[in-house]
Amino acid sequence: MTDTEPAAPVRETAESIATMEIRGAATIASAAAEALAEQAEAAAASGETASDPAAFRASMRAAGRSLRETRPTAVSLPNALRYVLQRMEGETVDELRRSVVDATEAFVRQLDRAQDDLGQVGANRLADGDTVMTHCHSTDALACIEAAVEQGKSISAVVKETRPRQQGHITAEQLRDAGVPVTLIVDSAARRYLDEVDHVVVGADSIAADGGVINKIGTSGLAVNARERGVPIMTAAQTIKLHPETLTGHTVEIEMRDESEVIGSEAREEIGEIAVENPAFDVTPPRYMDAIVTEHGQFPPESIVALMRELFGEGAAEPWAEP
Ligand SMILES: O=P(O)(O)OC[C@H]1O[C@H](OP(=O)(O)O)[C@H](O)[C@@H]1O
Structure with missing residues (x-):
C-alpha cells in the first residue's frame, strides 16, 4: 500500500x-x-x-x-x-x-x-388494512411498512418489478418474510393497480433543496400516475439523503448505466444499429410528492430546505477537503 x-x-x-x-x-x-x-x-x-x-x-x-x-x-x-x-x-x-x-x-x-425512527413516522401514515405499492428496493421504505406491521396493522403490498435490474424481487421477498402478502407486477401494470392501493411508498437516493426526489428510474412516472388516481405517495428518506450542494444551486448527477442491463447481447446483435440508454434514476418534482418522511418527522417536499439548512448550513465541502 x-x-x-x-x-x-x-x-x-x-x-x-x-x-x-x-x-x-x-x-x-x-x-x-x-x-x-x-x-x-x-x-x-x-x-x-x-x-x-x-x-x-x-x-x-x-x-x-x-x-x-x-x-x-x-x-x-x-x-x-x-x-x-x-x-x-x-x-x-x-x-x-x-x-x-x-x-x-x-x-x-x-x-x-x-x-428505525423514520419507520415509525412512515408507519403512522398507514392504516390497518391498507395496501401499499412499492418501487425498487429501499430499506427506508421497507422500514415504514415493517413498522406498521409491528404496530399490529394488516398491510398488503403491490410490488413493482423495477426494470432493468428487477430490484422489486428483493422487496417482494423481504415483505413476504415480514408477513406482508405480496403481489408482484411488471412496471407497466402500475397504473392499473393504483386503483387498488391506498399508498405508494418509495425511497430516495438524494433529495434536492427544492424538494425534488431523486430515486430509481420510474419513480416520477409512478408519482404522476398516483396523483392522477388520487393515491398519496411518500418518500422515506433518512436525512443522510439530503443533498447539501443543491443548496447552492448544483444539480444532482443522474447515473447512466451500461446498456447490457437493458438488452442482452443476442438481442442487441439481432436488432443492429440502435441507441440504448440506461439512466438509473429520475427526479420527481415536489408537486407530485405528498410527503418526505425522515427521522425528524414528515415534511411537505417544499419545506425540506429548512431542514437542510438546519443540518448542513449553507453548503458542504468535498468530503476529503482539508479542514
Ligand atoms: O437507502 P435505501 O432506502 O435502502 O435505498 C434508497 C434507494 O437506493 C436505491 O438505489 P440503487 O439500487 O443503489 O441504485 C433505490 O433507488 C432506492 O430507492
Whole structure:
C-alpha cells in the first residue's frame, strides 16, 4: 500500500459499490464509512503511514476519493465520507486512527437509529388494512411498512418489478418474510393497480433543496400516475439523503448505466444499429410528492430546505477537503 493507493478492503468495497453488489443509498453509506475505518486500521499498521500523521491523513483522503468515484447519484455516499473524515483528529497516527474508527461506529449507529425512527413516522401514515405499492428496493421504505406491521396493522403490498435490474424481487421477498402478502407486477401494470392501493411508498437516493426526489428510474412516472388516481405517495428518506450542494444551486448527477442491463447481447446483435440508454434514476418534482418522511418527522417536499439548512448550513465541502 502506498500513500495514495487505498488498502485492499477499500478497493474491494469501491468495486462492490460500482458493480452494485453493495447497493441502496443507506447500505452504500454504511459500507463506505466502514471502508474508511478499515483504511485507518490498515494505514496505522503499514509502512510510512504508520509513523507519519500527514501520510496517514493523505491515505484517508485518497480512500475517500476512490469510494466517492464509484457512483454519482446517491448523496448518502459523500455525506458518509464527509461525516467520518471531518471527525478525523489527533496529533499521532494512533489518535487519528481511533477518531476514524469512533466516527464510523457513531455514524453506523446513527443510520440504524434514523431508519428505525423514520419507520415509525412512515408507519403512522398507514392504516390497518391498507395496501401499499412499492418501487425498487429501499430499506427506508421497507422500514415504514415493517413498522406498521409491528404496530399490529394488516398491510398488503403491490410490488413493482423495477426494470432493468428487477430490484422489486428483493422487496417482494423481504415483505413476504415480514408477513406482508405480496403481489408482484411488471412496471407497466402500475397504473392499473393504483386503483387498488391506498399508498405508494418509495425511497430516495438524494433529495434536492427544492424538494425534488431523486430515486430509481420510474419513480416520477409512478408519482404522476398516483396523483392522477388520487393515491398519496411518500418518500422515506433518512436525512443522510439530503443533498447539501443543491443548496447552492448544483444539480444532482443522474447515473447512466451500461446498456447490457437493458438488452442482452443476442438481442442487441439481432436488432443492429440502435441507441440504448440506461439512466438509473429520475427526479420527481415536489408537486407530485405528498410527503418526505425522515427521522425528524414528515415534511411537505417544499419545506425540506429548512431542514437542510438546519443540518448542513449553507453548503458542504468535498468530503476529503482539508479542514
Ligand atoms: O437507502 P435505501 O432506502 O435502502 O435505498 C434508497 C434507494 O437506493 C436505491 O438505489 P440503487 O439500487 O443503489 O441504485 C433505490 O433507488 C432506492 O430507492
